Amino acid sequence: MTGLSKRFGAKVVLDGLDLTIAKGQSIVILGKSGTGKSVLLKHMIGLLTPDAGTVEVEGEDLWGASRSRRDEIRRRFGMSFQEGALFDSMSVGENIAFPLKRHTQMTPGEVRARVAECLSLVKLHGIEGKRPSELSGGMRRRVGFARAIALKPEVLLFDEPTTGLDPITTDVLARVMIDLRDRMNPTMVTITHDLKVAFEVAERVALLDRGKILVDLPPREFEASSDPGVRAFVQGDGSEDAESGLPAEAAV
Amino acid sequence: MGLLETVGRLALDALEFHGRCISLLGLTVRGLFRKPFDGRALATQVVRVGFDGLPVVLLTAVFTGAVLALQTYVGFKRFHAEAWVGSVVALSMLRELAPVLTGLMVTGRSGSAMAAEIGSMRVTEQIDALVSLATDPVQYLFVPRILAGIIVLPMLVVLANALGITGGYLVAVRLLGANPVVYVQNTFQFLSLNDLWSGLIKAGVFGFLLTLIGCQQGFDTTGGAEGVGRATTAAVVLGSLAILVSDFFLTKVLF
Ligand SMILES: Nc1ncnc2c1ncn2[C@@H]1O[C@H](COP(=O)(O)OP(=O)(O)OP(=O)(O)O)[C@@H](O)[C@H]1O
Ligand SMILES: [Mg+2]
Numbered sequence: 403m404t405g406l407s408k409r410f411g412a413k414v415v416l417d418g419l420d421l422t423i424a425k426g427q428s429i430v431i432l433g434k435s436g437t438g439k440s441v442l443l444k445h446m447i448g449l450l451t452p453d454a455g456t457v458e459v460e461g462e463d464l465w466g467a468s469r470s471r472r473d474e475i476r477r478r479f480g481m482s483f484q485e486g487a488l489f490d491s492m493s494v495g496e497n498i499a500f501p502l503k504r505h506t507q508m509t510p511g512e513v514r515a516r517v518a519e520c521l522s523l524v525k526l527h528g529i530e531g532k533r534p535s536e537l538s539g540g541m542r543r544r545v546g547f548a549r550a551i552a553l554k555p556e557v558l559l560f561d562e563p564t565t566g567l568d569p570i571t572t573d574v575l576a577r578v579m580i581d582l583r584d585r586m587n588p589t590m591v592t593i594t595h596d597l598k599v600a601f602e603v604a605e606r607v608a609l610l611d612r613g614k615i616l617v618d619l620p621p622r623e624f625e626a627s628s629d630p631g632v633r634a635f636v637q638g639d640g641s642e643d644a645e646s647g648l649p650a651e652a653a654v
Numbered sequence: 655m656g657l658l659e660t661v662g663r664l665a666l667d668a669l670e671f672h673g674r675c676i677s678l679l680g681l682t683v684r685g686l687f688r689k690p691f692d693g694r695a696l697a698t699q700v701v702r703v704g705f706d707g708l709p710v711v712l713l714t715a716v717f718t719g720a721v722l723a724l725q726t727y728v729g730f731k732r733f734h735a736e737a738w739v740g741s742v743v744a745l746s747m748l749r750e751l752a753p754v755l756t757g758l759m760v761t762g763r764s765g766s767a768m769a770a771e772i773g774s775m776r777v778t779e780q781i782d783a784l785v786s787l788a789t790d791p792v793q794y795l796f797v798p799r800i801l802a803g804i805i806v807l808p809m810l811v812v813l814a815n816a817l818g819i820t821g822g823y824l825v826a827v828r829l830l831g832a833n834p835v836v837y838v839q840n841t842f843q844f845l846s847l848n849d850l851w852s853g854l855i856k857a858g859v860f861g862f863l864l865t866l867i868g869c870q871q872g873f874d875t876t877g878g879a880e881g882v883g884r885a886t887t888a889a890v891v892l893g894s895l896a897i898l899v900s901d902f903f904l905t906k907v908l909f
Contacts, residue, residue, distance in 0.1 A: 485778065485779060487779035491771075501787045
């Protein structure tokens, strides 16, 4: 994506942002709460239209393509949403089966098997029959994760998959992501506030700040970077924000 | 804000609303002719709109027919035309009251429910999730609902016609002592098939309008739970207005 800009009313969220992600690469995007990470991710799959700039997938302009072409491109994507975004008119099993039924010729038996497989990946076996409203926030997010990977997409977008989970489940999910990365080699974009997960999953770590990518480095170098923004972020230091009179937001 | 400014804003809002409805309608028609056609979803919506509407529509029809008989009787008695109560009840029900009242009732029952359901899908990112799963949300959500509206409304109106006429009959014969045979004769004497058809065509159009507006209001919801509430109310108000306004023009065209 090049020169990407997006504003809501008077609020500029993305400001001429440039980012190129190579096929099969795993990138983690960090940034303070409310800097526009989710907005950036939604641009990648064409859920939001940029005010300026372009989003290209393998050289093809997402917003220059026809509607049906855009859907064809999206079929290669899987996205998990920050709040799960499960269809609450369906059971958990139907949620995960939804993309399978719509976009594949799988038999009902195969669909059932794949649903069970995805659910056990996120350590939620046997809850196919439950309604989304019966689940906790963390469970919903994990079901959303399972739905995103059901089609084995080439590009995975994860919006804070581990936020609000206990350390053990977080680790389980991080392992699932690493396993996915190593086995299917998808292009993976992960948003997280969890630095441990970030450094485990990422081949690149990018820091989003004031509508631009501030730093974009491999995990080790990112950790060692002397950039003040990065240092404050890695150490969870809100003093700079507090001093400049802004409300100190938790960075980690 | 000056008066002029208020009027201008209202006019712009109205224009924007019509533009949105037309462009969403375009997408719906496009979705209608594209795979996959979801017959199961259509059946679900038909059953839902039908069953939700049935009790209110039937109750409304019986009492409307009854009160119509009562009122016309009082009026017609003044010039000794009581015999024509049956004709008036039947004509007004078939041509006008059954379709309009059914439309209004279903707007309150199902148009609002559609706005609330789709609106809450919007604010909880379920519509974004549909898009991310390469599913056209307009095709997925609008097509079955709008088709259901077009199919179900005429069916409800047939029942409303029957019950309205029955209600009128009961009042005239049981309460006012009209001769049952004469009453029934008068009821059907001046009815033509055209009366029935014009009512059913109206019903189809109303079903289309109220579902389109319900879906549109839900789809364009912004602002969380409060926004869903606003969309629901707007679906009822705008849906009812659309029915009443289009009714005039339809009557003029269909005669
Ligand atoms: N649909 C919208 N309408 C108006 N403003 C929006 C909308 N979506 C996002 N914003 C604004 O854009 C900014 C960035 O939001 P975004 O959700 O991307 O933050 P984030 O980086 O994902 O934060 P978090 O880590 O808390 O999830 C916020 O200030 C938010 O107010
Ligand atoms: Mg976010």
